[in-house]
Amino acid sequence: MHRRRAGKDTVLSELLVVIPALDEEATVGDVVRAAREHIGGSVLVVDDGSVDETAAVALAAGATVVRHPFNLGVGAAVRSGLRYASEHGYTAVLQLDADGQHDPSDGRRLVERLHEDSADIVVGTRFGGNYRVRGLRRLGMRTLAKVVSTRLGTRLTDTTSGYRAFGKRAVDRLSRTYPSVYLSDTVEVLLMAGDWGFRVVEEPVHMHPRKGGRPSSGPALSTVNFLRLVLVIVLHDIRRPMSRRGGP
Amino acid sequence: MSRLELFVVVVAVVNVAVVLEFVRRRKLAEGFALLWIGVGLAGVALSLARPVFDAVARAVGVSYGPSLLFTLALLFLLFVCMSLSLHVSRLSSRTEILAEEVAFLRAAQEPTVDHR
Ligand SMILES: Nc1nc2c(ncn2[C@@H]2O[C@H](COP(=O)(O)OP(=O)(O)OP(=O)(O)O)[C@@H](O)[C@H]2O)c(=O)[nH]1
Numbered sequence: 409m410h411r412r413r414a415g416k417d418t419v420l421s422e423l424l425v426v427i428p429a430l431d432e433e434a435t436v437g438d439v440v441r442a443a444r445e446h447i448g449g450s451v452l453v454v455d456d457g458s459v460d461e462t463a464a465v466a467l468a469a470g471a472t473v474v475r476h477p478f479n480l481g482v483g484a485a486v487r488s489g490l491r492y493a494s495e496h497g498y499t500a501v502l503q504l505d506a507d508g509q510h511d512p513s514d515g516r517r518l519v520e521r522l523h524e525d526s527a528d529i530v531v532g533t534r535f536g537g538n539y540r541v542r543g544l545r546r547l548g549m550r551t552l553a554k555v556v557s558t559r560l561g562t563r564l565t566d567t568t569s570g571y572r573a574f575g576k577r578a579v580d581r582l583s584r585t586y587p588s589v590y591l592s593d594t595v596e597v598l599l600m601a602g603d604w605g606f607r608v609v610e611e612p613v614h615m616h617p618r619k620g621g622r623p624s625s626g627p628a629l630s631t632v633n634f635l636r637l638v639l640v641i642v643l644h645d646i647r648r649p650m651s652r653r654g655g656p
Numbered sequence: 657m658s659r660l661e662l663f664v665v666v667v668a669v670v671n672v673a674v675v676l677e678f679v680r681r682r683k684l685a686e687g688f689a690l691l692w693i694g695v696g697l698a699g700v701a702l703s704l705a706r707p708v709f710d711a712v713a714r715a716v717g718v719s720y721g722p723s724l725l726f727t728l729a730l731l732f733l734l735f736v737c738m739s740l741s742l743h744v745s746r747l748s749s750r751t752e753i754l755a756e757e758v759a760f761l762r763a764a765q766e767p768t769v770d771h772r
């Protein structure tokens with residue numbers, strides 16, 4: 409396949425780039441092409457009930473497309489991607505946004521660090537370079553980062569980043585249990601990784617401003633979501649582990 | 657603390673305990689868990705802070721404290737019913753979509769035209 413671009417230990421025929429997408433016809437084509445060019449491996453777009461031409465555009469750009477019959481959320485889309493990887497024998501997954509905010513040229517680094525650090529999950533952090541957030545949002549992200557870092561015993565600065573690489577162990581385990589509740593997914597999955605003794609590291613990535621589509625949420629909703637994340641963290645220890653089917 | 661107050665507090669605490677147990681078993685999604693933990697805690701608070709509640713009732717012009725409580729409780733339950741109705745509606749429309757998907761998958765798998 410795309411072995412031509414294989415890095416040190418990375419056999420790229422065993423890498424699956426998973427791109428969750430909801431109504432991103434304006435950007436998903438470019439993202440898929442850039443991923444194929446800069447990262448290699450196979451590209452899977454999980455179309456989560458889009459009402460636009462996302463699936464067709466992704467297909468035309470050379471991706472495999474899995475379509476959910478209706479919107480299930482980013483977490484469920486990532487779980488579908490991980491499950492596809494697990495069932496088709498891929499040993500590494502790179503998760504990447506479809507809106508063009510993640511720079512595909514960072515992808516190789518994330519995957520390489522899986523091997524270099526024998527890590528199970530590599531989280532791409534937006535805070536390595538120019539990216540800044542302010543005010544409440546900053547406070548929220550810092551608090552989350554602090555709490556999660558303490559629990560995992562590794563320094564993480566960006567716990568809600570959707571730019572991540574998963575190694576084989578993580579792919580197999582998370583393909584059944586990846587949490588699907590909106591925003592719990594990114595943070596709770598790190599707590600689960602901690603429970604399982606997985607090694608989680610972070611790597612700086614670039615973050616571009618939005619090229620198209622619509623931004624996800626305003627300040628009010630963000631606050632509610634933050635409170636829900638707090639609940640998820642507080643309750644994590646008393647809750648039973650996620651069942652094989654992935655929760656309620 | 658009167659015997660009645662004690663009873664109310666016990667009921668409220670049991671309520672919180674039951675909610676937490678459902679959360680622990682992952683029977684409740686986060687959103688609902690947040691709602692019901694709030695209900696449980698509000699129950700405990702209200703039963704402990706009866707005098708405060710009476711004062712609030714008087715301040716908004718309700719002479720009998722418990723009737724304000726009943727009104728609020730009723731409104732809250734209406735709200736819960738409404739949101740459950742929404743959830744059920746969404747679930748049933750999703751079920752229809754799923755059934756359609758299965759029908760088409762099945763049509764693709766097994767012969768549906770009789771060529772004999
Ligand atoms: N599968 C799936 N993907 C989604 C959903 N919502 C958003 N996405 C995708 O997830 C990625 C990130 O979504 P964004 O809305 O950009 O979220 P964000 O980057 O955290 O926030 P902003 O860009 O600041 O608005 C994009 O690729 C979206 O297409 C969803 O419900 N399901």
Ligand SMILES: [Mg+2]
Pocket residue numbers: 505507509
């Ligand atoms: Mg984005």
